[in-house]
Amino acid sequence: MRKDASLEFLRGAAALVVLNGHILRAFAPSAEGGEGGNAAQSLKTSLAFIAFNGGSAVYLFFVLSSYVLVKRYFETRKAQDLLLGAIKRLPRLAGPVLVTVLASCFIFKLDLYFFQDAAAVTQSEWLSSFGNASKVLSPETASFADAFQQGAWRTFIYGDKYYDSSLWTMTVEFWGGMLTFALAPIIFFLLGRWTLLSWFCVATGVFLALQVSFFFCAFPASLMLYPLLAMGLRPNRWVRGAMAIASLTLLGYAGSAVGIYRPFALLETALSDDVGLRQACVAIPASIMLVYAMLSVDEPPAWLSGKAARFLGDLSFPLYLVHLPVICSLASWVLLVSGSTALGAAAAMLGSILAALPLVIFNNWWVQVLGALFNRFRRGGPIASAPAAASA
Numbered sequence: 001m002r003k004d005a006s007l008e009f010l011r012g013a014a015a016l017v018v019l020n021g022h023i024l025r026a027f028a029p030s031a032e033g034g035e036g037g038n039a040a041q042s043l044k045t046s047l048a049f050i051a052f053n054g055g056s057a058v059y060l061f062f063v064l065s066s067y068v069l070v071k072r073y074f075e076t077r078k079a080q081d082l083l084l085g086a087i088k089r090l091p092r093l094a095g096p097v098l099v100t101v102l103a104s105c106f107i108f109k110l111d112l113y114f115f116q117d118a119a120a121v122t123q124s125e126w127l128s129s130f131g132n133a134s135k136v137l138s139p140e141t142a143s144f145a146d147a148f149q150q151g152a153w154r155t156f157i158y159g160d161k162y163y164d165s166s167l168w169t170m171t172v173e174f175w176g177g178m179l180t181f182a183l184a185p186i187i188f189f190l191l192g193r194w195t196l197l198s199w200f201c202v203a204t205g206v207f208l209a210l211q212v213s214f215f216f217c218a219f220p221a222s223l224m225l226y227p228l229l230a231m232g233l234r235p236n237r238w239v240r241g242a243m244a245i246a247s248l249t250l251l252g253y254a255g256s257a258v259g260i261y262r263p264f265a266l267l268e269t270a271l272s273d274d275v276g277l278r279q280a281c282v283a284i285p286a287s288i289m290l291v292y293a294m295l296s297v298d299e300p301p302a303w304l305s306g307k308a309a310r311f312l313g314d315l316s317f318p319l320y321l322v323h324l325p326v327i328c329s330l331a332s333w334v335l336l337v338s339g340s341t342a343l344g345a346a347a348a349m350l351g352s353i354l355a356a357l358p359l360v361i362f363n364n365w366w367v368q369v370l371g372a373l374f375n376r377f378r379r380g381g382p383i384a385s386a387p388a389a390a391s392a
Contacts, residue, residue: 012312021054045259101151108142118332318359
């Protein structure tokens with residue numbers, strides 16, 4: 001299945017935003033307005049926070065994942081494509097995650113994490129807790145056997161994330177993907193027959209996901225992209241530009257009605273107890289609007305469809321996985337040695353990109369291996385032949 005380069009660009013940009021946000025939270029927590037911070041005195045008051053709002057960028061990740069997961073099935077309407085996609089989901093995610101978790105365990109064993117000493121300098125509660133990990137390990141408590149289990153399956157099934165706290169999203173990715181696979185056949189069947197019912201199915205999926213966690217809502221909600229595209233509505237470039245600007249502005253909202261986001265005070269009144277839910281209510285529709293604007297471009301410009309965009313897409317997942325260990329090890333050490341938060345932040349940015357490059361190579365190889373294995377079933381293996389046998 002051919003990748004859409006413009007979506008790969010979005011994926012890479014979202015990964016960079018998450019990296020920026022965590023660097024800010026680690027080395028300049030007052031500017032990020034995080035734990036105990038004052039949002040009204042932080043970057044959250046301005047459009048500049050678009051480049052640092054990792055929370056909204058994660059929702060963009062979820063929307064992109066859900067859309068891409070069932071794209072082949074939408075085109076072929078073959079049940080085996082849906083089944084193989086669901087079966088492949090866990091090993092697809094687990095390969096690079098396992099490598100990262102084992103590497104983090106190795107860093108723990110060598111006692112090369114310096115985040116607690118660095119946090120004492122920057123006063124970052126997030127950094128002192130290893131990025132809000134459920135527990136902080138030591139060279140004695142870190143275990144390769146434990147890390148292997150976490151990277152291979154526990155982080156996806158149960159949400160374990162104390163070797164790399166960024167892995168909290170993997171639970172949402174896995175179970176949200178399963179929800180997408182379950183809803184897609186119903187929505188696509190209704191599409192073109194009873195369109196209103198397909199929209200109702202999307203709304204029902206969002207409601208059911210909300211009963212578990214608002215994080216999961218992005219997965220069924222993103223399926224509305226298919227009815228929108230099926231309607232054949234293609235906004236002109238001016239409308240697309242307005243949609244992109246509006247969605248990017250909304251993606252800067254972090255749940256606090258401050259600065260240019262003061263109009264969201266009404267949402268704050270309605271959902272006063274949950275900052276995360278307020279952000280989800282804005283970030284998910286904004287992400288869908290941005291993706292739709294991108295998909296509506298018949299001939300995307302070179303910067304959206306060229307090699308650089310595809311490289312950003314290849315870099316996105318590995319960069320997301322490795323950046324927190326780099327911040328807590330190399331970047332924290334540079335800060336302590338130099339006494340400069342700017343140098344620490346620069347080390348985090350450069351070190352994360354360099355550390356991600358070997359994982360890019362592994363990730364691409366892993367995708368090819370899984371693709372070759374599952375394509376064998378698709379072309380004539382047991383799964384592919386089952387429908388034919390049944391019809392005979």
